């Protein structure tokens with residue numbers, strides 16, 4: 001039996017640079033703009049007015065709601081959900097007369113993470129796999145794997161299962177521990193909430209994050 005090819009849909013009002021790549025089965029809705037050399041995986045959905053900057057890389061099965069803006073330097077892994085109006089920034093000290101050179105910099109949103117509506121992600125931040133960022137947060141620090149963070153600035157409030165169940169855990173443990181979810185029965189390991197240094201090297205892509 002031959003496998004059915006998924007249809008890629010691109011709205012007539014979308015502006016897709018000739019060098020951008022879109023995987024099969026992805027849906028690109030009205031007024032989306034994909035800048036040069038951006039890469040969108042397969043089976044993604046990019047809502048109305050999404051802007052994807054140059055060289056951004058997006059994995060498979062990523063859902064982005066309306067008006068998300070992803071700046072150059074970000075890599076979004078598979079199965080990530082991004083709520084409406086999320087803003088990814090990449091220059092902490094912007095000035096109109098110069099642009100930060102971000103050509104060698106990468107920040108990662110880990111596989112399966114969720115970012116709530118209207119979140120602002122400050123420059124040089126990585127978000128761990130399966131993390132959950134509450135609506136309206138301003139992220140100023142890295143988020144650990146399975147971390148549940150929210151607020152302005154966002155603080156680690158607990159941990160979150162693959163299924164989305166939030167554990168409001170006692171944060172005073174040391175090292176690693178395993179949590180078992182009462183909702184779906186899956187277990188996952190979490191690490192004690194040390195405050196991670198910003199500008200740490202990305203373990204996924206091994207690229208320095210110093211200011212250009």
Ligand SMILES: CC(C)(COP(=O)(O)OP(=O)(O)OC[C@H]1O[C@@H](n2cnc3c(N)ncnc32)[C@H](O)[C@@H]1OP(=O)(O)O)[C@@H](O)C(=O)NCCC(=O)NCCS
Pocket residue numbers: 083084115116117132133134135136137149150151166
């Ligand atoms: C982060 C989130 C998952 C937490 O849900 P929860 O575990 O059920 O948390 P609760 O509602 O029990 O709230 C716990 C406390 O945190 C506060 N809180 C919850 N979410 C918050 C947020 N995003 N920002 C600030 N405070 C928040 C609550 O007011 C409550 O405070 P209190 O203890 O002083 O009363 C959820 O609130 C959220 O923001 N989800 C994302 C929604 C979204 O953006 N969807 C987009 C697609 S439509």
Ligand SMILES: [Zn+2]
Pocket residue numbers: 161162163164165181182183184185186
């Ligand atoms: Zn679960």
